Amino acid sequence: MTTATTDLDRPATPPAFQEISPGRKFRNRLATVLVTGAFLVAMVPLVWVIWTVLAKGLHRVLNADWWQKSFGGLTSRNPGGGVYHAIYGTLLQGLLCAVIAVPIAIMVAVYLVEYGRRSRLAKAVTFTVDILSGVPSIVAALFLYALWVTTLGLPRSAFAVSLALVLLMIPVVVRTTEELLKIVPDELREASYALGIPKWKTIVKIVLPTAMSGIITGVMLALARVMGETAPVLVLVGYNQFINYDPFQGNMASLPLLMNSERLTTNAIGEARVWGAAVTLVLIITVFNLLGSLLSRLTAIKTK
Amino acid sequence: MSDRSSLRRPATTATSGGPRGGGVTDDEQFAEAPIPSPPSQSAAKHGRLGDRVFAGFATGAGVFMVVLIAAIGIFLLIQAIPPLADNKASFLFSRTWNADPADLNFGVLDLLLVTVFSSVFALVIAMPVSLGIALFLTQYAPRRAARPLAYLVDLLAAVPSIIYGLWGLEVLAPALSGFSVWLNENLGWIPIFADGNVSAQIGQTIFVAGIVLAVMLLPIITAVSREVFDRTPTPHLEGAIALGATKWEVIRTTVLPFGRPGYISASMLGLGRALGETIALLIILSTTTQFFGWSLFDGGDTIASKIARASAEFNDPKAAGAYVAAGLVLFALTFVVNAAARAIVAGHKEYE
Secondary structure, rough: HHHHOOOOOOOOOOOOOOOOOHHHHHHHHHHHHHHHHOOOHHHHHHHHHHHHHHHHHHHOOOOOOHHHHOOOOOOOOOOOOOOOOOOHHHHHHHHHHHHHHHHHHHHHHHHHHHOOOOOHHHHHHHHHHHHHHHOHHHHHHHHHHHHHHEEEEEEHHHHHHHHHHHHHHHHHHHHHHHHHHHHOHHHHHHHHHHHOOOHHHHHHHHHHHHHHHHHHHHHHHEEEHOOOOOOHHHHOOOOOOOOOOEEEEEEOOHHHHHHHOOOHHHHHHHHHHHHHHHHHHHHHHHHHHHHHHHHHHHOOOOOO | OOOHHOOOHHHHHHHHHOOOOOOHHHHHHHOOOOOOOOHHHHHHHHHHHHHHHHHHHHHHHHHHHHHHHHHHHHHHHHHHHHHHHOOOOOOOOOOOOEEEOOOOEEOOOEEEEEEEHHHHHHOOOOOOOOHHHHHHHHHHOOOHHHHHHHHHHHHHHHHHHHHHHHHHHHHHHHHHHHHHHHHHHHHHOOOOOOOOOOOOOOOOHHHHHHHHHHHHHHHHHHHHHHHHHHHHHHHHHHHHHHOOOHHHHHHHHHHHHHHHHHHHHHHHHHHHHHHOOOOHHHHOOHHHOOOOOOOOOOOOHHHHHHHHHHHHHOOOOOHHHHHHHHHHHHHHHHHHHHHHHHHHHHHHHOOO
């Protein structure tokens, strides 16, 4: 106190905000640079991969034949042809998979949210869904091989591929649906019960429709993911240069399988086929992603 | 008073529940204490069937999931036993793989080592980068830009792995060729950079495959870490800011300690994914007759790529069974890794 009165230039109290020491400043800047750098590093492969795919394959895709013909009857020395057969296979296998997987997955999610709550079985189911989402696609394919081909004695077919994809799709759809059902407000359920509507009808008519737009997005994203899977098609079906419409018999091409077969053709024609198929696959995946958000916007419940 | 009425209630329901239409007595009871009206009972009876069926379906679907996982394990085990019984080599410790049904002589050790080595290498690259991305997206990027930027990172996960594989072989391997050779020549005294059993220059090595795998892991690890970092309680952040911490100090003292278990769990999930990756490794890695020698410039096969490579020749059940046995090892490995990842998060209620 006494010193403060003698020295009028000195502030009564030391300044509240002291200069940050150079070391701390440096570490702060370094962290900012490193963290931003990490993000930019991740963008390098993204841009590079997309650029590679477009640069190597786009010229092949800009051709009406590419979308309407197969490689049937063409050898590795014949240019021309298209991937119609593989697009059909990819879409069909994805569709069959969705038809089986989506109802099961939605029911599992309904069980977890509406019925199981915190029961023992619900815990076990949550655990298995977690484990199933970590099962490698090659293991799912092997399981289907052991079941479908070795045990049941059925031939390899596109349908077996769809079943393997079901294993990969279910956990993804269960997860999304579960999250969406959880955020459906309880007031809606209670209002329905108050009108004397049974629980199952409440779920079917009130709860699921409320969550539907999100579920559709989730299904589309899951579909886009499984359609790019290669391991199941490698193990469970053979490549076919011709169009095969029957999922239960014979070999059927799909885009990943076509890419894997044609990459062994080591000339410019094979190279163009592989990267053309890559462009096509990326396009289909993009379309499904966009379709997902579009459908969800169209089916969204109007609020106010 | 209230005691008496509550005592009377069961009695009234008993009388009114029996013969319906005793209007006089019903009215008397209603005057004293309202009871559930009989019509709702018949409605409940009507709804009960639908409820029972629907609940049955839902529970059945849940049980189906549990059965499915058990079935995967059991089916693989059943298929693997006969070839394992005929196997001349030790399955777990032999490094040769010969699945010729006439002369079964297969061991999974070499495949297992390559699988784990390449996955761990990928994880070592992907973990710090994903941590940086997750921090950037949650703490550094402007709020409005964070969402589209996160979408860009998620796009990495949308690219099919076969495209990553082809890109790795045809584009990345030549691009990294000079760097690989430089590492090999100058740091060759470190075992992992020593001469491998395939050419470092051509690049069909674990080194290139691991980098491609790391790229595939980035979106997976980032997505989960981001979610956890976003949940750091605001009071923690504000407390650190009020104490005069710099941005980095805020992160180091609040975000990182809070998010660490989630980040580790995310990395384990990524590891599980890397262990099972098939087609990218099948395309990039060059097969070799030599054993794996702990070098990044080795080729070889992981369990998954070995199975996929042989899948066209699954004609004999015993030969196929040998690969199923390898697949069982992979299943067990990913099971353990994934279960551990879940267990880490399950212990932390604050993430719920």
